[in-house]
Amino acid sequence: MSPTNGIRRRAVGALVGATALGLTLTACTGSGSGGGDASTLVVYTGQAGDYQINFNPFSPSRIGGLGTIYETLFFHNKAQVSDPVPLLGTEQAWNEDGTVLSVTLRDGVKWSDGEDFTAEDVVFTFDMLKETPSINAGGFDGTVEAVDDTHVTFSFEEPTFVKGPDLMNTPIVPEHLWADINPVEDVIEEPIGTGAFTLKEFKPQAYTIEANADYWGDEPKVKEVRFISLSGNQAGADAIAAGTIDWQTGPIPDIQNTNKNFPNYEAFTQWQNQMVLATCSNADLGCTGPQTDPAVRHALYYALDREQLNNLAFMETANEISPAFTLTPSQDQYLTPVVTELSAPERSLADNAKESLESAGWALGDDGIYAKDGERLSLTVEVVTGWTDYITAIDTMASQAKEAGIELVAAQSSWNEWTEKKVSGNFQLAMDSLWQGPAPDPYYLYNYFYSSASGAEVGESAGNNYSRYDNPDVDAAIDELSTLPLDDLAARQEYFEKIQGAIIEDMPYVPVLTGGTTSIWNTAEFSGWPSGEDLYAFPAVWSAFDAAEIFKRLEPQG
């Protein structure tokens, strides 16, 4: 989740300033949820600057409404491996070969303008996406048909099990209103959905949604949710201190003692953000530099002292990482026996690093840095200016790597420039993080980041696989996985084994740590937040579908 990370990192930078000012502890701790009455939940999603009205769920610049106003067929909880939660759909089943998906729809659901929700709305939504490539973000290319009012089938020409979660995560819109509008350019100022909330009012500084009294499920206990805009996470941290917001996802100073500093609030961290040193790994596609040698990437992997790194750079909010990139521990069941180290080493194993280098023909030079054929083992790490925790991390890693005879040099650039370097392949190492797919399943990460389909030659624009990893075995295994049901772990095992074996051996993304996503929320006025025991949604306010599930479960106190 690189961009979320982006906010987080920028915020850490800003927090340094705040701490220096002494803004942290001395100030008042706030007494109420500044939004007014206690049943209004005030949240800050990281919106920087004013809102521009846009409740079109398919528009990339929408400001909200997903999950809260527009519902999907099912909800997938990315925080842990679990069954999809039925929303507008109640049951789903694939046929044997994965070409036809039948979904049973909930009966008696009404749109918030009083019209009935039927299978025709689902058919209309998917047909519209298919006919409008510029909003078809999930790449839907099947055929959808209504069997009767409460049953629809999706048919595909090829086995498409893995597309299931994308389909189920598509917001459904009402045919009677959407039939005559331009789905690309209409900003839908008055959104009508089936969700537990409806839009109450919109203002550039904030918009408010209110509980839908006619909701098919239980009417939410939280009567209103207000989304406010602030200038950034620094402002968010200030607002927590002043007690004017109830939930934000991002760091505040002295995060370990949140509850002590602000008795109304608690901090909760979840780990989903797999931080890596991404390498331009493929010399065949034009990458240059020592990192194109897998031995160098392994040496880096062993040289890192992750405990020290977590301590110095991440305020102890990061967690261990699996070299196979299954989330630890929530996706441990996907680890296969080929993975011998269940998580990357906590302490530096400089000897392993040196062994790896020496067996590949690198020799220690006089300056304590390895060299091969006259080329010093010196690597440039690209990082974005202002992402202070990543910059600290690189400094820390540089001193750790030096003990293993590797030189790391940080190069800071603006976010735009950094993105450009990654996409065009004009880099050696980049500090970044990998993200998850629509369902808690490592297939998606493998497909996004290791499939040669989203790579490209250096100089051309690559997709997600900007490391330009290209391994026909992995490609084949990813293809095979896409024809297997997500829950058929036995059949999938073989292919996971192939992929995990290959990506650990080649290691185009060197695992660093799993970064934490920390939410600060008001536990004095609201209960029902996700917890370690009941992790019913990924706790991040910017993750719209998860946030909607949380809004539905919260209860105002007193």
Add this chain to the structure above:
Amino acid sequence: MNYFVRKLSFYAVALWAALTLNFAIPRMLPGNPVDILLAKLQQRGGTVTPETREAYALLLGGDSSDPLWVQYWDYLKNLARGDLGVSVSYYPTKVSDVILTSLPWTVVLVGIATIIAAVLGVALGAFVGWKPGTWLDTLVPSTTLLAAVPYFWLALILTYLLARVLGWFPMQGGYDVVLTPGWNWEFISSAITYGFLPALTIVLASIAGWLLGMRNMMVSTLSEDYILTAEAKGLTPMKILRSYASRNAVLPSVAGFAISLGFVVSGSVITEQVFSYPGIGGRLLGAVTNNDYALMQGVFLFITLAVLGANLVVDLLYGLIDPRTRARS
């Protein structure tokens, strides 16, 4: 008449140069809007698949394959029609709409703050200059100190003291979000309360410039012969201060004031950032980080026009007020 024609044609050329730069500069920035949009999307919990990338490249038109001069010509043609294009980061909203929603906030906040700073600074400067060498002179170093402190630091300290510790003013925003913007007292008073602190920081940071300029002009004006004459005539000191010394000394400040009004439109990026204030500066910052060319061009255009316009007015006014300007040119 000749003077005015030459001035106007000079401004026409300056305008063309500014418009051309405005076209060129955003296109030299690295990165492309689709990548940034995808990153933003992901930030809100979306999953970015290869299909998503394709869809949005299609939506935003991707990289234009037209040659630059065709793009340039279209840009000028659209400008002439008042069409600033569509903002990528707020797609599908028109750039003019984005700017028009933010502009009033900036113009009112920064405009009023600039007027207050100028009036206060000039008035204080006149008094300080009237009695040079007295204790009043300490106003000069104390206000310049405030101007020398980095602005964001001053703003943060004031926020800390007045908003956090004393709780007199709200810390962030342009108005209480429960209210509906409109011409009612409740909303306007809320906007005033929210705007007070940002305005105060702008006034404190900029008052020194006015004060110092006015004071120095006063001191040199006081040594003019006509002041001596006025004193010899037996006029009261207040009369001399108001009608003789100040009126002559204020001329450069008036010109400076007109120009600084031109800069009001560009707002204050830092002010708006520190106070989460809904203005044009925040939009400009957003446009730059999102590679939103159209919005950047739109904002730059407004700033350019405002600055050029203010300068033009000053030039023309000078031509009227001061005959020497016309004679020399």
